[in-house]
Amino acid sequence: MTAARSSRRAGDRPRTRSAERRPKSPSNGRAGSPRPDKHAAAATPKSERSRDLILQSAAQLFRRQGFSATTLRQIAARAKIKAGSIYYHFDSKDEILDEVLDRGLRHVFETVKTAIERAGKVSHRRRVGLAIEAHLVALLETSDFTSANIRIYGQLPEHLKTPHRPLRRAYAEYWDRLFLNARRAGEIRADIEIVPLRMFVLGALNWTIEWFRLENRDAVLELARRTEMLIFEGVRKP
Amino acid sequence: MTAARSSRRAGDRPRTRSAERRPKSPSNGRAGSPRPDKHAAAATPKSERSRDLILQSAAQLFRRQGFSATTLRQIAARAKIKAGSIYYHFDSKDEILDEVLDRGLRHVFETVKTAIERAGKVSHRRRVGLAIEAHLVALLETSDFTSANIRIYGQLPEHLKTPHRPLRRAYAEYWDRLFLNARRAGEIRADIEIVPLRMFVLGALNWTIEWFRLENRDAVLELARRTEMLIFEGVRKP
Amino acid sequence: MTAARSSRRAGDRPRTRSAERRPKSPSNGRAGSPRPDKHAAAATPKSERSRDLILQSAAQLFRRQGFSATTLRQIAARAKIKAGSIYYHFDSKDEILDEVLDRGLRHVFETVKTAIERAGKVSHRRRVGLAIEAHLVALLETSDFTSANIRIYGQLPEHLKTPHRPLRRAYAEYWDRLFLNARRAGEIRADIEIVPLRMFVLGALNWTIEWFRLENRDAVLELARRTEMLIFEGVRKP
Amino acid sequence: MTAARSSRRAGDRPRTRSAERRPKSPSNGRAGSPRPDKHAAAATPKSERSRDLILQSAAQLFRRQGFSATTLRQIAARAKIKAGSIYYHFDSKDEILDEVLDRGLRHVFETVKTAIERAGKVSHRRRVGLAIEAHLVALLETSDFTSANIRIYGQLPEHLKTPHRPLRRAYAEYWDRLFLNARRAGEIRADIEIVPLRMFVLGALNWTIEWFRLENRDAVLELARRTEMLIFEGVRKP
DNA sequence: GATGAATGAGTGTTCATTCAT
DNA sequence: GATGAATGAACACTCATTCAT
Numbered sequence: 001m002t003a004a005r006s007s008r009r010a011g012d013r014p015r016t017r018s019a020e021r022r023p024k025s026p027s028n029g030r031a032g033s034p035r036p037d038k039h040a041a042a043a044t045p046k047s048e049r050s051r052d053l054i055l056q057s058a059a060q061l062f063r064r065q066g067f068s069a070t071t072l073r074q075i076a077a078r079a080k081i082k083a084g085s086i087y088y089h090f091d092s093k094d095e096i097l098d099e100v101l102d103r104g105l106r107h108v109f110e111t112v113k114t115a116i117e118r119a120g121k122v123s124h125r126r127r128v129g130l131a132i133e134a135h136l137v138a139l140l141e142t143s144d145f146t147s148a149n150i151r152i153y154g155q156l157p158e159h160l161k162t163p164h165r166p167l168r169r170a171y172a173e174y175w176d177r178l179f180l181n182a183r184r185a186g187e188i189r190a191d192i193e194i195v196p197l198r199m200f201v202l203g204a205l206n207w208t209i210e211w212f213r214l215e216n217r218d219a220v221l222e223l224a225r226r227t228e229m230l231i232f233e234g235v236r237k238p
Numbered sequence: 239m240t241a242a243r244s245s246r247r248a249g250d251r252p253r254t255r256s257a258e259r260r261p262k263s264p265s266n267g268r269a270g271s272p273r274p275d276k277h278a279a280a281a282t283p284k285s286e287r288s289r290d291l292i293l294q295s296a297a298q299l300f301r302r303q304g305f306s307a308t309t310l311r312q313i314a315a316r317a318k319i320k321a322g323s324i325y326y327h328f329d330s331k332d333e334i335l336d337e338v339l340d341r342g343l344r345h346v347f348e349t350v351k352t353a354i355e356r357a358g359k360v361s362h363r364r365r366v367g368l369a370i371e372a373h374l375v376a377l378l379e380t381s382d383f384t385s386a387n388i389r390i391y392g393q394l395p396e397h398l399k400t401p402h403r404p405l406r407r408a409y410a411e412y413w414d415r416l417f418l419n420a421r422r423a424g425e426i427r428a429d430i431e432i433v434p435l436r437m438f439v440l441g442a443l444n445w446t447i448e449w450f451r452l453e454n455r456d457a458v459l460e461l462a463r464r465t466e467m468l469i470f471e472g473v474r475k476p
Numbered sequence: 477m478t479a480a481r482s483s484r485r486a487g488d489r490p491r492t493r494s495a496e497r498r499p500k501s502p503s504n505g506r507a508g509s510p511r512p513d514k515h516a517a518a519a520t521p522k523s524e525r526s527r528d529l530i531l532q533s534a535a536q537l538f539r540r541q542g543f544s545a546t547t548l549r550q551i552a553a554r555a556k557i558k559a560g561s562i563y564y565h566f567d568s569k570d571e572i573l574d575e576v577l578d579r580g581l582r583h584v585f586e587t588v589k590t591a592i593e594r595a596g597k598v599s600h601r602r603r604v605g606l607a608i609e610a611h612l613v614a615l616l617e618t619s620d621f622t623s624a625n626i627r628i629y630g631q632l633p634e635h636l637k638t639p640h641r642p643l644r645r646a647y648a649e650y651w652d653r654l655f656l657n658a659r660r661a662g663e664i665r666a667d668i669e670i671v672p673l674r675m676f677v678l679g680a681l682n683w684t685i686e687w688f689r690l691e692n693r694d695a696v697l698e699l700a701r702r703t704e705m706l707i708f709e710g711v712r713k714p
Numbered sequence: 715m716t717a718a719r720s721s722r723r724a725g726d727r728p729r730t731r732s733a734e735r736r737p738k739s740p741s742n743g744r745a746g747s748p749r750p751d752k753h754a755a756a757a758t759p760k761s762e763r764s765r766d767l768i769l770q771s772a773a774q775l776f777r778r779q780g781f782s783a784t785t786l787r788q789i790a791a792r793a794k795i796k797a798g799s800i801y802y803h804f805d806s807k808d809e810i811l812d813e814v815l816d817r818g819l820r821h822v823f824e825t826v827k828t829a830i831e832r833a834g835k836v837s838h839r840r841r842v843g844l845a846i847e848a849h850l851v852a853l854l855e856t857s858d859f860t861s862a863n864i865r866i867y868g869q870l871p872e873h874l875k876t877p878h879r880p881l882r883r884a885y886a887e888y889w890d891r892l893f894l895n896a897r898r899a900g901e902i903r904a905d906i907e908i909v910p911l912r913m914f915v916l917g918a919l920n921w922t923i924e925w926f927r928l929e930n931r932d933a934v935l936e937l938a939r940r941t942e943m944l945i946f947e948g949v950r951k952p
Numbered sequence: 953g954a955t956g957a958a959t960g961a962g963t964g965t966t967c968a969t970t971c972a973t
Numbered sequence: 974g975a976t977g978a979a980t981g982a983a984c985a986c987t988c989a990t991t992c993a994t
Contacts, residue, residue, distance in 0.1 A: 064393070065306075065393055065395070066304050066305075066306060066307075066393040068303075068304060068306045068307035069304075069305075069306035069307075069393070069395075125474075151392070152393075154389070154447075154448045155302070155303055155304040155307070155389070155390075157303070157307075186475055187474070188473045188474065188475060189471075189473060189474070189475045190475075193464075196464055197473065199445075199446070200442050200464075200468055201442075203441060203442045203443075203444070203445025203448070203449075204438050204439075204442040204445070206441070206445055206448075207437075207440070207441025207442070207445050208437070208441065209392075210392045210441070210444075211437055211441075223434070226431075226438075227438060230438050230469075231472060231473060232472050232473055232474045233427075233472040234468070234469060234474075235426045235430055235435065235469060236425070236426065236427070236470045236471060237424055237426060237427045237428075238427075
């Protein structure tokens with residue numbers, strides 16, 4: 001995430017009222033960061049746990065039913081609180097959406113980058129393969145935020161999409177660089193254009209939310225392997 | 239459509255009220271059928287034109303905003319009538335959705351089949367290529383119904399999806415047969431499994447709704463050509 | 477009203493949505509205007525009668541309890557409709573307030589001006605006396621709109637007051653001219669300043685809402701007579 | 715206040731709960747009473763200071779926006795505490811209102827009486843003049859409680875007004891006696907009825923809250939002088 | 953065939969109030 | 974003494990739906 005956008009969220013949209021209420025947003029920009037507390041005791045304060053529960057519940061429902069079909073009362077029920085209580089933690093339904101989207105995209109981005117950085121010196125094909133795998137894992141296995149984001153973003157009204165454009169673009173560019181480097185290195189054919197390729201690949205990956213049902217531990221890895229193969233080798237019998 | 243499913247829609251779900259009032263649904267299962275009117279005069283009766291306008295409006299809005307974010311008043315406004323008038327033609331918002339979904343899927347299916355049937359004796363790769371092109375044309379160029387269907391289906395509650403399962407399955411099987419035949423004929427590698435392949439391909443095609451903006455006449459054909467190439471050849475430098 | 481402000485209301489504030497809904501506001505700027513219909517038949521259309529009933533109900537409740545203590549459900553109950561139905565006629569509670577305030581001020585203004593214009597050539601004291609009487613009649617006898625306006629205006633948030641400033645100023649200036657002319661004519665002492673005088677007089681008049689309870693036909697006229705006397709003669713024994 | 719009502723407030727309405735918790739209300743009926751603390755040290759205990767701050771904040775907001783438009787959170791914010799903390803000092807929003815109203819009326823009453831008692835042997839006109847001045851000073855200069863009371867009392871629901879009736883009546887009677895004595899002494903014309911006169915005068919005074927903005931030290935005194943003149947002399951050129 | 957007017961259930965949101973800490 | 978977190982009732986407002994005209 002480093003370059004992409006180091007932090008948003010902290011009061012960057014106009015807050016009309018009730019700044020007095022609500023605790024600080026604990027989202028400190030690093031999704032996978034370790035305990036921010038010095039001493040692991042007192043762990044997560046109650047407030048933060050509630051907040052997270054609400055977001056988690058919202059993400060699941062948004063993903064399943066979409067944003068507008070999801071009721072605050074549904075979110076509350078799933079978080080085992082009452083609808084009104086949500087407003088102790090968030091100013092509006094839109095704000096919940098906002099954070100769900102943000103966490104979702106940060107999560108895939110982080111996951112993909114980490115996977116590639118950890119890999120060290122490997123072939124470009126391997127790098128793309130790792131990205132495919134990481135993207136699918138984030139989408140299908142580890143994060144309701146990511147799958148909610150991918151699934152509902154397109155149908156959102158403009159004003160809800162706007163704040164997320166920069167990070168989306170950054171993620172797209174990250175993939176583009178991946179492909180570009182592979183092409184430069186001769187691991188991808190020279191006649192292939194990067195942007196359509198990225199659209200094609202991410203499309204195939206993202207659409208898995210519509211049909212893939214996680215069954216066993218390795219299902220996603222198997223899917224990733226298969227997908228990478230299709231992308232690189234194509235289906236034609238040589 | 240012939241084989242797929244010759245007709246549905248006509249009162250296959252319980253109709254609580256007013257079955258007498260409203261005119262029969264003119265969707266008689268055969269899209270291209272000739273005038274059902276006894277005397278060919280009066281072309282399309284006013285009623286049917288209104289009905290179509292409503293459906294068209296609904297499809298556009300569903301596609302853009304999703305089902306639950308779309309209000310009957312928006313649909314009515316776009317069809318230049320008042321919200322109450324919709325109920326002369328439909329029993330409920332769900333019924334509109336139902337027909338939008340149905341027309342949408344029928345349209346791609348029809349388009350794809352027609353394209354392939356017209357082609358006559360060609361290679362299997364060519365057949366798949368034609369299917370890709372036809373699917374993309376239906377999705378991106380000719381039908382708001384198709385794009386609405388593809389885009390919103392996944393987030394619909396179960397009871398709204400149920401009636402559309404058979405036709406969806408039929409369409410999927412149509413593609414499977416296409417790929418199967420190609421594999422049998424040795425135009426697709428033997429180690430490739432059909433179902434994941436179909437998911438991969440249709441995923442890549444369907445996701446185009448999320449980003450493709452129609453600009454010029456041939457844009458879709460160009461996209462189709464590129465996609466076919468990626469699918470068959472892969473990206474690897476040979 | 478002629479000079480003061482000939483018309484407002486007709487879509488002069490941004491209407492975010494639902495312009496499609498709701499019938500045109502029938503307030504055509506002239507409060508006491510005769511039937512606007514050509515033929516008295518069909519009299520007031522249903523819509524306009526409902527609208528008026530809502531406004532009337534709102535005015536009474538605003539006057540008694542203030543704006544923010546008055547519920548849309550209370551207004552609806554008094555108008556014998558359901559709360560949701562209000563939105564067929566108005567876009568928001570604020571819009572109702574807006575029209576209540578407007579009608580209220582227009583009504584006193586109209587009443588006072590008419591009384592004076594009708595009087596023709598009379599002494600300035602008589603003119604002031606007629607204005608006092610007319611103001612009190614409007615306030616205490618003929619219009620819940622006027623009493624609501626006078627009573628709640630001061631506690632309203634700024635943005636709800638703003639649109640009514642011009643007409644309020646015009647009314648104040650009308651009184652000022654009345655006093656000014658009387659002073660010029662030597663019917664009021666030369667050392668008396670107009671603005672504080674107007675404040676004093678209108679204050680004494682407006683405060684009557686707080687205690688005056690209409691009992692018999694002539695109570696208001698009697699009150700007016702007494703008030704005029706106090707203002708002109710003072711209480712000192714000569 | 716002596717005769718009027720020596721004390722109320724202390725548990726004269728049913729107290730459902732927590733009568734034990736909270737500290738006794740320090741309002742012991744005598745505004746200017748000496749420290750009730752045994753040992754004069756510790757001056758005002760923290761509790762009492764918070765209580766006063768809350769009341770002061772409430773008074774200002776009630777006056778500006780009315781009772782029902784004012785939220786406990788606004789009051790708390792202004793008193794620099796959190797909303798929940800208010801309940802350590804008060805049982806309900808109504809109880810705050812109750813004490814604001816009480817302090818407000820006591821304050822004018824006290825102020826007016828003190829002014830007149832201090833004056834000693836003076837003319838009745840002078841006494842009325844002093845009352846006018848004192849009333850205006852309390853209203854416009856020294857007490858948000860008084861202005862809040864005057865401004866919001868009329869719109870309150872019956873059950874909130876009831877407990878304040880006796881003191882209000884006592885204050886009205888105090889003014890009546892002032893005027894009555896003046897009339898007996900021949901300083902006010904014999905044909906003037908006391909009650910309407912009091913209404914007229916207090917109306918003119920009270921309405922000043924609606925427009926008077928304190929600018930310089932003597933503005934209120936100047937206003938008082940002018941008002942007295944208008945009341946006694948009237949506007950007519952002799 | 954279509955509309956104007958209304959309804960009732962539900963939505964996001966607010967707010968006085970509670971209470972464990 | 975005060976707060977953080979929550980609650981439940983109510984609020985303004987929306988929307989699919991109804992139905993007389």
